[in-house]
Amino acid sequence: MTDDFSESSSFYEKWFTQLNVESTGIEPIDDDEKTDPSLLNPTIVWFSANFVLSAYAIGALGPMVYGLNFGTSCLTVIFFNIIGCIPVGYFSVFGAKLGIRQMILSRYWMGNITGRFFSLINVIACVGWCVLNTICSAQLLNMVNSGTGHQLPLWAGCLVIICGTVIVSFFGYTAIHQFEKWSWIPNLAIFLVIIARLKLSGKWSNGDWTRGPTTAGNVLSFGCAVFGYSGAWATYASDYTVFMPRNTNSWKIAVVLSIGIYIPLCFVMMLGAACGMGGVNDPTWAKLYEKNSIGGLTYAVLVPDSVHGFGQFCCVVLALSTIANNLPNMYTVSLSVQALWSPLARIPRPCWTIAGNGAALAISILACYFFRSFLENFMNTIAYYGAIYIALGLCEHLVFRKSFRNYNIEDWKDNRKLPIGIAGTAAFIVAAFGVALGMCQTYWVGEIARRIGKDGGDIGFELGAAWGALTYVVIRPIELKYFGR
Template identity: 30%
Template structure:
């Protein structure tokens, strides 16, 4: 589908879909502008350049416009398998492996304690994302468009901005770790900056072409990643120190171990949960007949297996630093250097494996970049004026600059950013589940009215519930820069991050009565 900039600027909040055929005979969706739509003139040379780019073979020109049923592809067992493959491929990456390091190195947990928190935390977080992914095929809408049906047209912009920050933040972490590994492979002769440039450029190249290239890339990218990670297990596994035990810090109460378990469990839950704001984006070309149950199961399978695979390796490497001096010295340089040190017995081939691991983060960057670019268009009609491919360029540039600036502060980024991911998403998902089960059981959704503000809920109840849930997160969060009063009391005063659970509880309680009131007074 080719939409020039001027026509995109004329799209309005309430429109009717008509059909036309492009030059290839593919049925595409068009929106009919009304006289109230603003006219934003676009220079003819710029319009011509955009049309030329969008006509490149394989480039997805579609933005956030709903994918109509007749535009979608058929369903088959292989396409269900592809659901699991793309999530597995996207998440067996070095950035997720590095999260596992934090169990032993930040939370003082032994191997078994860390592994248990990772396995069950990732299961719960993956299940939430799998649930949110089921909306893509049935609606034909991107995740943050679907959110409008629960949060309202204007409040949904808040969650859209938060999701953009999340996707960009995670890409920053991925790009830094890739740069660290590539620098370590060269024995420091290549700076981290060069590694960051390489990773960002390849991520941009894949993401800018869109869905077709993305699915193709993810379909095969997992193969070399899985092979080299299995090699890492075989080479470094004997030093994983699986017998390590959890440690109570000096002067801390005995409940400190329980508090650290809870904090690490919340962190492990938050990482797969971070995809919940983008899960539907990758299924909009699936037909409406796609099984919700199979969508859930295949998405859950791909996410859970990938996360526990890399987390267990990361936990092993982290625990091994306590008994392996070389590993400890490598970690003193960077997380990437520690990962590469695991391959050290293989010498030159080990460095090759390190390069494969480093470039594996591209599989993680691409879907996040793709989703963030679409989020830019969700923010409003002027966001839609800018083509998706151009937003991809902007997003990549942003996280490239941030990665360069933060390359020497990765551990601080981990501490200050990762745990924050789950707070707002668990609030959003709670609202989605309660709205669906309590208020939408009999009336369902009209997915064609994705921009009709008169149909979408006002969102007052959802916004107020979101803010109240966030208040719960604030009093329960335990971060380097802030400790909530309730969080401070956990673990007999040792402190634990319970923000995600208080956010869930507050939202669960306040949303139903507020929504009942909204429906009674406003009617939608």
């Protein structure tokens, strides 16, 4: 497959070229197209995408939902982000070495059919995360001008965020990079203001250190949320390094990109945990959090007694930061749709970007008013898929292929040469049972999870990854023996 999608699409192709829109889709990137040797470019994309309101909201869960003090929340953020960020950096190496998009790479790991199933899950995940991010920002925008009768409705807040997302993501990777290159700067300024305001408020405290099975269970559950946020990027990773030359040092890619994700996530999540402690200590802040989630809590920190509405201005800027996080979601969703079914790949990537943003807008508006809690629970479940994906991908590469030389790029759409997918399918099913036994959510607490402390402890992603990996390494040799692929 090339940029010439079909004769009938030549109009769109010419139009995209005139607008300087990236028209490449899921086809492998040739060496003559690998013209971006800078490690800074993908690093800054990941840095800015995680230096945002939604990561800050995850950090607040530690004190506000799981009852952890600030110190315990920070330690959980530090260690579980290590587990989540390293696979993202490692999978990024495949983009440079093979020039293959992440969901196409899945076909080499889990088999052609199973790989397409993972593409379907990734489409749902990309849109779902975009929706949740958008709702966070809509809630914050809704808090601006509280009590004046001139608040921005939740639906209008969703429209603002999605419109900003579609304008940038439509043009592709280059435009995304240019936006991400600078978007972290105003966000940093606002986060520094939050630190100052939190200090002046006197609401922050470290809280009491606790121990025992219940605390351990809450740490595991909060850690699952942290890992779910950072590890989920692994299913996007190679999409942002395919334009790097093949001779780029693999260690540099893995280390630099892992750090580029890890630093902003730790900083922003720990700041969210600090604000969460303010919510624990102040009933008014807690009530605002209950009313409008992270939007209400952020409003409580920034707005009261601010100078001439400066706090409200900060709320608006921070709400717009979500666009930086939505961009990778909407770029990757277009590639995942194309990887799902061959006829869909004939439709140019920018068209799928628009469709993905349209779906995210419709769902986010409905979710704001009708089923936000259901969507949050559903996306928590989807997050477990990232752990399974990482485990199966690492098993195939490290145990069976062992080298990038054992990937034939020309096989990327040849069903006769890609793995059958028996091992991948069996491993996924077994891993799902592990997740069910180990998860601890409001709608389901697994038999193993319920035994950890009074509130249960979420070890769903650990069990899912372990059971899936074990099943894969047992069945994959049998698949290779009888089918040879």
